[in-house]
Amino acid sequence: xxxxxxxxxxxxxxxxxxxxxxxxxxxxxxxxxxxxxxxxxxxxxxxxxxxxxxxxxxxxxxxxxxxxxxxxxxxxxxxxxxxxxxxxxxxxxxxxxxxxxxxxxxxxxxxxxxxxxxxxxxxxxxxxxxxxxxxxxxxxxxxxxxxxxxxxxxxxxxxxxxxxxxxxxxxxxxxxxxxxxxxxxxxxxxxxxxxxxxxxxxxxxxxxxxxxxxxxxxxxxxxxxxxxxxxxxxxxxxxxxxxxxxxxxxxxxxxxxxxxxxxxxxxxxxxxxxxxxxxxxxxxxxxxxxxxxxxxxxxxxxxxxxxxxxxxxxxxxxxxxxxxxxxxxxxxxxxxxxxxxxxxxxxxxxxxxxxxxxxxxxxxxxxxx
Amino acid sequence: xxxxxxxxxxxxxxxxxxxxxxxxxxxxxxxxxxxxxxxxxxxxxxxxxxxxxxxxxxxxxxxxxxxxxxxxxxxxxxxxxxxxxxxxxxxxxxxxxxxxxxxxxxxxxxxxxxxxxxxxxxxxxxxxxxxxxxxxxxxxxxxxxxxxxxxxxxxxxxxxxxxxxxxxxxxxxxxxxxxxxxxxxxxxxxxxxxxxxxxxxxxxxxxxxxxxxxxxxxxxxxxxxxxxxxxxxxxxxxxxxxxxxxxxxxxxxxxxxxxxxxxxxxxxxxxxxxxxxxxxxxxxxxxxxxxxxxxxxxxxxxxxxxxxxxxxxxxxxxxxxxxx
Numbered sequence: 001x002x003x004x005x006x007x008x009x010x011x012x013x014x015x016x017x018x019x020x021x022x023x024x025x026x027x028x029x030x031x032x033x034x035x036x037x038x039x040x041x042x043x044x045x046x047x048x049x050x051x052x053x054x055x056x057x058x059x060x061x062x063x064x065x066x067x068x069x070x071x072x073x074x075x076x077x078x079x080x081x082x083x084x085x086x087x088x089x090x091x092x093x094x095x096x097x098x099x100x101x102x103x104x105x106x107x108x109x110x111x112x113x114x115x116x117x118x119x120x121x122x123x124x125x126x127x128x129x130x131x132x133x134x135x136x137x138x139x140x141x142x143x144x145x146x147x148x149x150x151x152x153x154x155x156x157x158x159x160x161x162x163x164x165x166x167x168x169x170x171x172x173x174x175x176x177x178x179x180x181x182x183x184x185x186x187x188x189x190x191x192x193x194x195x196x197x198x199x200x201x202x203x204x205x206x207x208x209x210x211x212x213x214x215x216x217x218x219x220x221x222x223x224x225x226x227x228x229x230x231x232x233x234x235x236x237x238x239x240x241x242x243x244x245x246x247x248x249x250x251x252x253x254x255x256x257x258x259x260x261x262x263x264x265x266x267x268x269x270x271x272x273x274x275x276x277x278x279x280x281x282x283x284x285x286x287x288x289x290x291x292x293x294x295x296x297x298x299x300x301x302x303x304x305x306x307x308x309x310x311x312x313x314x315x316x317x318x319x320x321x322x323x324x325x326x327x328x329x330x331x332x333x334x335x336x337x338x339x340x341x342x343x344x345x346x347x348x349x350x351x352x353x354x355x356x357x358x359x360x361x362x363x364x365x366x367x368x369x
Numbered sequence: 370x371x372x373x374x375x376x377x378x379x380x381x382x383x384x385x386x387x388x389x390x391x392x393x394x395x396x397x398x399x400x401x402x403x404x405x406x407x408x409x410x411x412x413x414x415x416x417x418x419x420x421x422x423x424x425x426x427x428x429x430x431x432x433x434x435x436x437x438x439x440x441x442x443x444x445x446x447x448x449x450x451x452x453x454x455x456x457x458x459x460x461x462x463x464x465x466x467x468x469x470x471x472x473x474x475x476x477x478x479x480x481x482x483x484x485x486x487x488x489x490x491x492x493x494x495x496x497x498x499x500x501x502x503x504x505x506x507x508x509x510x511x512x513x514x515x516x517x518x519x520x521x522x523x524x525x526x527x528x529x530x531x532x533x534x535x536x537x538x539x540x541x542x543x544x545x546x547x548x549x550x551x552x553x554x555x556x557x558x559x560x561x562x563x564x565x566x567x568x569x570x571x572x573x574x575x576x577x578x579x580x581x582x583x584x585x586x587x588x589x590x591x592x593x594x595x596x597x598x599x600x601x602x603x604x605x606x607x608x609x610x611x612x613x614x615x616x617x618x619x620x621x622x623x624x625x626x627x628x629x630x631x632x633x634x635x636x637x638x639x640x641x642x643x644x645x646x647x648x649x650x651x652x653x654x655x656x657x658x659x660x661x662x663x664x665x666x667x668x669x670x671x672x673x674x675x676x677x678x679x680x681x682x683x684x685x686x687x688x689x690x691x692x693x
């Protein structure tokens with residue numbers, strides 16, 4: 001394992017009665033990009049502010065390179081923060097914006113000029129150096145904000161919802177740009193977003209948060225394929241994960257979940273201790289991990305079809321499983337008619353089992369990456 | 370058939386265009402309709418202004434008889450034209466001194482008001498006990514009538530008044546400053562009164578200006594390592610440029626008119642030590658009845674004021690007019 005750059009230890013922040021960040025512990029390796037993912041108001045930005053020093057934690061510790069930085073003032077932590085609204089200094093030219101941090105570090109003017117032109121070239125804003133921010137477009141402002149931070153060569157770069165103020169086309173371009181920055185500079189980056197696609201496409205690791213609590217912190221692959229609980233499963237993926245309510249039973253040594261006439265087989269694996277045969281459970285399965293079953297597939301199960309919606313090359317089939325409905329994506333041309341039934345087989349081990357009440361993952365199956 | 374598309378379909382169908390107001394129409398009715406208002410404006414705004422200018426070119430005083438004769442003299446007797454202007458600028462030190470004194474007094478008062486007002490406003494960004502009460506208390510002076518302010522400070526600045534008494538307590542020996550009878554002290558007294566009276570306005574404007582400075586650039590500068598002092602100079606003040614200039618313009622226009630407080634405190638005295646341009650004009654017009662002369666003096670002040678205010682507005686003119 002590479003060197004740990006930043007470590008949050010039981011980090012906690014309360015605003016009066018409200019617990020904004022509830023004992024979050026995360027370790028980030030050097031050169032890694034970590035996405036803090038969660039719906040608005042889940043405490044992502046509060047974590048950034050605490051790392052950077054704009055907020056003081058109520059409890060816990062923040063370690064950079066193994067040293068606690070709680071007593072270090074914001075400017076001396078050498079952590080760069082790019083604000084969601086960019087917070088570019090509107091009364092200064094782009095050049096003076098980029099030079100601001102270097103001037104404060106009392107760098108000599110020729111050196112400042114060199115560094116500024118280097119970072120401006122890297123971010124392709126050289127032609128705008130002598131313009132005021134009011135003459136710039138949103139993506140250029142974003143580059144100025146990133147450049148202003150990058151030029152000071154921070155240990156960790158924090159990005160607060162960097163793409164949310166851009167229109168769709170710009171967003172894709174800037175996403176590529178961010179990936180390039182990350183590859184070329186080898187920066188350790190923390191990236192706050194509420195957009196799961198951004199998180200999945202940019203980050204090595206994702207921390208999924210809700211209501212101030214950390215739900216899962218793992219690689220992008222594992223967070224997507226093996227959600228730790230029902231919230232993580234529902235927050236990532238589009239169309240969202242299917243949730244099928246049922247009872248856990250056993251059939252000839254194999255675990256299955258039944259509801260009404262329908263049954264779905266579960267993969268082998270270690271079952272949580274507080275769950276037994278007969279418990280109410282929820283099966284979580286992503287639409288794309290359900291395939292049409294071959295006639296002799298041992299894991300196959302049959303469900304009645306409620307609706308068929310062809311969408312060009314794919315067809316979305318809505319089927320029922322007991323009281324729950326769920327969606328499956330099948331190739332167009334599949335023999336699926338409303339009222340008949342469809343035979344499906346889940347992809348090996350990508351079926352998750354959650355507790356019906358707490359939503360916690362019960363079955364430890366599959367291979368994590 | 371070739372259809373004239375630019376003319377719409379109306380003419381080809383033989384229909385008349387609907388009658389409505391056409392700004393390019395040269396017919397006289399629209400012009401006539403706004404004429405009464407135009408005349409009213411000319412009579413009420415421009416005519417007195419022109420008349421005053423014409424008077425200022427003559428030497429007319431009420432005791433000289435009918436104005437119209439004097440008015441004619443402007444056109445017949447070329448010698449008299451603009452004589453008072455010439456005299457004021459070259460041969461009347463009292464006028465020039467009053468002008469200079471007004472400028473010095475204004476600059477000192479405005480700067481003090483600005484610094485104190487901004488300082489108080491900065492304090493109000495933090496939380497402290499009794500903030501609301503302090504806020505109201507700090508705003509009160511500017512709501513008091515100038516005459517009352519003048520009278521109050523006249524009383525406070527008396528030879529055996531409370532201010533000397535307080536200074537006496539601090540110095541442990543009787544203090545007998547002749548506040549209103551000494552040229553320098555009277556000048557200071559007038560500035561103190563003025564600053565006390567109008568700092569609240571600066572405080573109010575500066576407070577709203579400070580609150581309007583966006584927070585994130587300040588936080589961004591903090592993260593980049595800027596000290597509070599540096600943030601104040603490089604982020605907060607530049608962001609308040611427009612507000613500061615507008616405060617100076619508003620107060621600047623007011624302070625050159627400074628009259629009532631001085632009139633009550635010193636009547637411009639001792640001698641002419643605190644005589645501002647308004648007091649001088651007042652004495653000219655209503656004590657000496659030299660109306661034409663006062664008119665010319667006022668015109669020069671007007672031109673100076675207009676030029677100065679426009680110079681002050683210059684840095685933000687574009688921003689204000691173009692809206693960005």
